[in-house]
Amino acid sequence: MLQVKDIPNAEILQKFADRYPQTDIKNVMTFLNLLRVGSDLSLGLNSYLAEYDLLQGRWWVLLLLMREDNLSSTPSALAEKAGVSRATMTGLLDGLLRDKLISRVHGRQDRRQILIRMTVLGQAKLDDLMPGYYQRVNQLMQALSETETTQLMSLLKKVYQRRHVFEDESHLK
Amino acid sequence: MLQVKDIPNAEILQKFADRYPQTDIKNVMTFLNLLRVGSDLSLGLNSYLAEYDLLQGRWWVLLLLMREDNLSSTPSALAEKAGVSRATMTGLLDGLLRDKLISRVHGRQDRRQILIRMTVLGQAKLDDLMPGYYQRVNQLMQALSETETTQLMSLLKKVYQRRHVFEDESHLK
DNA sequence: AGCTTATAGTTAGCCAACTAACTATGTCAA
DNA sequence: TTGACATAGTTAGTTGGCTAACTATAAGCT
Numbered sequence A, B: 001m002l003q004v005k006d007i008p009n010a011e012i013l014q015k016f017a018d019r020y021p022q023t024d025i026k027n028v029m030t031f032l033n034l035l036r037v038g039s040d041l042s043l044g045l046n047s048y049l050a051e052y053d054l055l056q057g058r059w060w061v062l063l064l065l066m067r068e069d070n071l072s073s074t075p076s077a078l079a080e081k082a083g084v085s086r087a088t089m090t091g092l093l094d095g096l097l098r099d100k101l102i103s104r105v106h107g108r109q110d111r112r113q114i115l116i117r118m119t120v121l122g123q124a125k126l127d128d129l130m131p132g133y134y135q136r137v138n139q140l141m142q143a144l145s146e147t148e149t150t151q152l153m154s155l156l157k158k159v160y161q162r163r164h165v166f167e168d169e170s171h172l173k
Numbered sequence C: 001a002g003c004t005t006a007t008a009g010t011t012a013g014c015c016a017a018c019t020a021a022c023t024a025t026g027t028c029a030a
Numbered sequence D: 001t002t003g004a005c006a007t008a009g010t011t012a013g014t015t016g017g018c019t020a021a022c023t024a025t026a027a028g029c030t
Helices: A010-019 A025-050 A056-067 A075-082 A086-098 A120-141 A146-160 B010-019 B025-050 B056-067 B075-082 B086-098 B120-141 B146-160
Strands: A102-106 A114-118 B102-106 B114-118
Touching: A010 A025, A010 B056, A010 B120, A025 A056, A025 A120, A025 B025, A025 B120, A025 B146, A056 A075, A056 A086, A056 A102, A056 A114, A056 A120, A056 B010, A075 A086, A075 A114, A086 A102, A120 B010, A120 B025, A146 B025, A146 B146, B010 B025, B025 B056, B025 B120, B056 B075, B056 B086, B056 B102, B056 B114, B056 B120, B075 B086, B075 B114, B086 B102
Parallel strands: none
Antiparallel strands: A102 A114, B102 B114
């Protein structure tokens, strides 16, 4: 994602507002800040995971497997839950297999399916990194009080519900 | 970036919390929501820009040039402001040049430098897409009242100031 | 049974980010 | 003034997303 390092200040936005009268400066600044916080946290998370030879994609796959009672799932189901294409999931699983964090087993009933299972090594990897992850999330969120965290959640949810405005013309009046 | 489609619910997080006692479920959920809102908005923005044969990287370069009085800057300065590597900027500028949205001119004084200038076509492209962009940002932010927007801004800023917790061991106590 | 269509996974090729290494030019201090 | 270091931009190679097309298998009509 774009790393929005340098959000325009009010003066610069005013220049744009003169050229494009629809501009609501406050809205734009809030929007850009949302993008920036998201991308910065995402990059930060990646840099933490990289210490364990993972990135978000493969880490998330391990977490999805950990959720399952038998530590197993199929590539399609994982792709769906992780929000990536099946092709991308193939690549992620290739990487996890190379590091022996998962194993591939052919399904019994449906011979098209493959069963992905997290290995002991995969579990050990998660056990290794998750405490530090939670510790850092806590550190981060200590920026806010309990009440503020609740507020932030609620505000994010409201924005999230409108996320389709960019994609779909029908949301414009 | 990871598309966190499926944020774990409280029950699943509880399972993780049993395994990793540091877990603060509320903090994790808020963190994941921040990531998700950011990535969704980013993908949405990309899909809007794609209608105009742009993505965030090249669009942001055009915006940076538009801010300049003479519509010009250098690749290094642009890389710095956009928060990408100089190598990435070379690639973005290649793309913009291919579509004739910018021009490259050799600098006078420092013969290492190259001057990038937005063309008339580049300005026309921005003039074409920016109104729709602002319109959509407004649509999005109408999810919140004026007061809520102010609140959100302030909460985001507090979180943003702690963004380095993932990168730098020294921020942990 | 035999088409047609749908689903699971992989492969190939594209894109835009990255780092490392390279060329060319500039700067500065002994 | 020249040798060491710094800066500007590009190139090469890697990564992890994507779509489109492919193979194999399954399911459902008629």
